Amino acid sequence: xxxxxxxxxxxxxxxxxxxxxxxxxxxxxxxxxxxxxxxxxxxxxxxxxxxxxxxxxxxxxxxxxxxxxxxxxxxxxxxxxxxxxxxxxxxxxxxxxxxxxxxxxxxx
Amino acid sequence: xxxxxxxxxxxxxxxxxxxxxxxxxxxxxxxxxxxxxxxxxxxxxxxxxxxxxxxxxxxxxxxxxxxxxxxxxxxxxxxxxxxxxxxxxxxxxxxxxxxxxxxxxxxxxxxxxxxxxxxxxxxxx
Numbered sequence: 001x002x003x004x005x006x007x008x009x010x011x012x013x014x015x016x017x018x019x020x021x022x023x024x025x026x027x028x029x030x031x032x033x034x035x036x037x038x039x040x041x042x043x044x045x046x047x048x049x050x051x052x053x054x055x056x057x058x059x060x061x062x063x064x065x066x067x068x069x070x071x072x073x074x075x076x077x078x079x080x081x082x083x084x085x086x087x088x089x090x091x092x093x094x095x096x097x098x099x100x101x102x103x104x105x106x107x108x
Numbered sequence: 109x110x111x112x113x114x115x116x117x118x119x120x121x122x123x124x125x126x127x128x129x130x131x132x133x134x135x136x137x138x139x140x141x142x143x144x145x146x147x148x149x150x151x152x153x154x155x156x157x158x159x160x161x162x163x164x165x166x167x168x169x170x171x172x173x174x175x176x177x178x179x180x181x182x183x184x185x186x187x188x189x190x191x192x193x194x195x196x197x198x199x200x201x202x203x204x205x206x207x208x209x210x211x212x213x214x215x216x217x218x219x220x221x222x223x224x225x226x227x228x229x230x231x232x233x
Contacts, residue, residue, distance in 0.1 A: 002152070031212075033219040035153075042203055042226050043153065048219035049210055086153050090218065095167050097143060097155035097220075 004087055004100035011106040012077045020072040020103045022065075022087030030089045032070035034063060037084045037102075046085075047072060074105075082107040110134035112142075112204050112224035119230045125192040128227045130204030137185035138162045141207040143220055144178065144189045146200040158207060159187060194231045201226040 004024040012018035022032060031050045035043035045054050047063040050070060060081075062073045070089075074081055087100040115129040130142060143158040157168035159178040166178045177190040187204055205220035 031215065031217040033217075035220070037153075042223040043205075043220075044223070045219055045221045048208075048221070049212055049217055052210070052212075054221060088153075088220065095158075096169065097145075097158065099145075099153040099155060102152045 002101045003091075003098050004089060006085075006087060006100040006103045008101065009104045009106065011108055012074070013108045014079060015076055017073065017075045018077055018105065020074075020085050020105065022070045022072075022089075022100045023068055024089065024098065024100075025068055026089040026091055026098055027065065027068050027070050029092055032063070032065060033088045034061075034072045035086045035088060036081075037086065038082075043086060077105075077107050079107050081105060110206070110222055112206060112222055114202075114204060114224040114227045117228040117230070119232065120194050121233055122195060122231060124194050124231075125190060126194060126229050127188055127190045128202050128204075128229070130187040130189070130224050132185045132187070132206070135206075137180075138182060140209075141218075142178075142180070142187040143205050143207055144176075144187075145203045145205060145220075145223075147203070147226075148197070148200040151200075156189065156202075161187065191229070194229075196231050196233075199229065199231050201228050203227075 034047040036046045037043040046057045051063040060075045084102045086102045113131045141160045144156040159166045179188045205223040207218045
C-alpha cells in the first residue's frame with residue numbers, strides 16, 4: 001500500500017469544481033507535486049511545490065494543503081481534464097520518491 | 109526543447125535482464141538527476157530509483173536493491189536502467205523523468221519534469 005493515500009475515483013460535472021486529495025505523513029515536511037496521466041501517455045506535472053503551476057498548465061488547476069493533507073483543485077472542470085491524477089512527495093530521511101495510488105477523474 | 113527520449117519496447121524471458129535508455133536533449137545533462145518510475149498494466153506509478161548525473165550517486169528503492177542498476181553516459185547525455193532477474197510481474201512501462209530542484213523561500217524540493225515517453229518491457233516465456 002502507498003504511503004500517500006488518494007481516493008481511487010472522483011467524478012465532476014463539466015464546469016463544476018472538484019478537489020482531489022492526498023494524505024500522508026511525508027506531506028508534513030515535503031511539498032507535494034501533482035501529475036496528470038491520460039491513457040497511453042506519460043505523466044505530466046500540473047502542480048509542483050503544492051501550488052506552483054508549470055508553464056502550460058491551465059489556471060483552472062490549483063493546489064493547496066496543510067499538515068498531512070494536500071489537494072489538487074480544478075475550478076471549472078473540462079472534458080479534457082478526465083485523467084488519472086497522482087500526488088508525489090518524498091521522504092526527507094532517505095530521499096525516497098513516494099507516489100499516491102492515483103485518482104481516476106471522470107468528467108460527466 | 110527539453111525532452112527525454114527512451115529506447116523502444118523490449119520482450120524478455122523470465123530470468124533475463126533488460127536495459128532501458130533515456131537520452132536527454134535541450135539542457136545540460138549533468139545539472140539534473142534522473143528518476144526512474146514504472147507502471148504495470150492498469151496499476152499506479154512505482155518509483156525505482158534516481159541517479160545524480162554529475163557524480164553517479166544513486167538511491168534505489170529498497171524493493172529493487174540488487175536488481176536495478178542505474179548508470180549514465182555523459183558523453184551522449186544518456187541514462188540507463190538495468191533490471192535483472194526478470195519475472196512476469198516486471199511487465200510494465202518504464203519511464204525516466206528529470207528531477208527539477210526548486211526552492212521557495214527557505215524550502216527546497218524536487219519535482220519531475222519532463223518525462224520520457226515510456227518503454228514497454230514485456231516478460232513472457
